[in-house]
Amino acid sequence: MTTFTAAAVQMRSGTEVSRNVRDMEEMVREAAARGATYVQTPEMTGALLRDKDARATAFTTADRDPVAAAAAALAAELGIWLHIGSTAIRRGDGKLANRAFLFGPDGRRIATYDKIHMFDVDLDNGESWRESSAYEAGREAVVADLPIARLGFAICYDLRFPQLFRAEALAGAEVLTVPAAFTRQTGEAHWHALLRARAIENGAFVVAAAQGGRHEDGRETYGHSLIVDPWGRVVAEADHAEPGIVLAEIDTAAVASARAKIPNLKNAREFAVTPVDASGAAGLRGAAS
Numbered sequence: 001m002t003t004f005t006a007a008a009v010q011m012r013s014g015t016e017v018s019r020n021v022r023d024m025e026e027m028v029r030e031a032a033a034r035g036a037t038y039v040q041t042p043e044m045t046g047a048l049l050r051d052k053d054a055r056a057t058a059f060t061t062a063d064r065d066p067v068a069a070a071a072a073a074l075a076a077e078l079g080i081w082l083h084i085g086s087t088a089i090r091r092g093d094g095k096l097a098n099r100a101f102l103f104g105p106d107g108r109r110i111a112t113y114d115k116i117h118m119f120d121v122d123l124d125n126g127e128s129w130r131e132s133s134a135y136e137a138g139r140e141a142v143v144a145d146l147p148i149a150r151l152g153f154a155i156c157y158d159l160r161f162p163q164l165f166r167a168e169a170l171a172g173a174e175v176l177t178v179p180a181a182f183t184r185q186t187g188e189a190h191w192h193a194l195l196r197a198r199a200i201e202n203g204a205f206v207v208a209a210a211q212g213g214r215h216e217d218g219r220e221t222y223g224h225s226l227i228v229d230p231w232g233r234v235v236a237e238a239d240h241a242e243p244g245i246v247l248a249e250i251d252t253a254a255v256a257s258a259r260a261k262i263p264n265l266k267n268a269r270e271f272a273v274t275p276v277d278a279s280g281a282a283g284l285r286g287a288a289s
Contacts, residue, residue, distance in 0.1 A: 003251045004148045006175075007036035008209035008225040010238045010245070014216040017047045017058055021070045023243070024084075028071075031245050032078040038148060038250075039082050040209040042225070043098070043115075043156045043181040046087035050217045055134060059088040059096060068101050068109075076107030081146065085179020085209050086115065086155050088135075095136040100153055100179065102144055110146070113153035114138025117161050123185055131157070143171045149252050152204075156180040159194050159208075162201065169202035169265055174255040176204045181211035184241075187222025192234070200232040203258035203265065205250050212241030230258035 009027045013020045024045055031039045046067040049055045062068060067087040075082035084101040091097050098115035116139070118132040141164055142153040152173030158164055159178050168176060176198055182191055187210075199206040205228065212223025223241030227248040228234055236248035259265060 002148050003249060003253075004037045005035045005247055006205075006207050006227060006250045007031035007034070007039045007245055007247045008207055008227060008236070008238075009039060009041045010210055010212050010223055010225040010243055011042050011045060012213045012215060012221075012241075012243050013042070013044055013046070013048045013211060015047055015049055015054065015058070017066055020045060020047055021066055024067070025070060025074055027243070027245060028074055028080075028082060029078065031247065032080050034245070034247055036247055037080050038207075039080055040177060040179055040207050041083070041085045042209045042211045043086045043179045044088065044211065045084050048181065048211065048215045048217050048219060049088075050219065052134065055088065055096065059090050061091075062089050062099070062112075065089060071101060072103050072107045072109065075103035075105060079105040081105065081110075081148065083151075083177065083179070085177075091136060093136070096134055097138065098131070098135050098155060100155060100177075102151070102153075104146075111142055111144045111151075111153070113142040113155070114140075115155040115158060116141070116164065117157045119157040123183070125185070127183065127185060141167055141171075143168050143173045145172070149174045149205075149250065152176045154178050156182060159198065160190075162198065165198045165202055165204075166265075169204055173202075174204055174252050175250060176202065176206045178206060178208040179210070180208055181219075182222045184220045184222045187224065191222055191224055192226070195226050195228055196232045196234070199228040199230060201264065203230045203262065204255055205229055207250075210238075212238070212243070230255050
């Protein structure tokens, strides 16, 4: 069992990568100065860009990406675990990956995760998004076994797919991460409820660094970066959409305690789904979640 201080960095990334990198560096330094040894930044730390032509010139491959390079150097300088919630990375096939990076205290890249679920939605008031038009979906869940905790990865819209978090919890994840750029509309309706639900149903901490406010590309994000404990209590929150930092102590003993009280990870059972029309068709296979 270990105890450490986690920080969620709330940003308002603009369209210029170099400026966002400077903002990220400044806020990560502040978080480390306040005692954080694990620091998470939000989805699309590098830039938020809706324009296709602008994305083509702003984003590059992982080996040349300025966000990853700056983060690796910063993690080594500060001696922290630095989790870039995501940035856009150009793939060999010309599409982009919405990719998270985790760097260790020596600056070494520990893990990457490509967002699995694409935000293809049509909301009220004409708000529409088609993430899959520019980004290629990831295919693998990731759990990193660190000296401080076992960390499960997700990004933003992944939050709405509880099976991802259940699989990571069953693989040993004690801290579930959800860096995000939730829209204001969806955030107001669902952000707190979904994050608390993922913590409760998996008996895990959830750390969710968010984008917040009106961005240069015209979108508006919800903010409200959160850290939730395994009992579903919000232990730290930026209760606004402005840039800022929230910190909380993570004690992995609380994970073991919550899972011992309500051992639903162990108690899940396979079951069949029977058609209600009693037609005699074979039942569908499912798993408790």
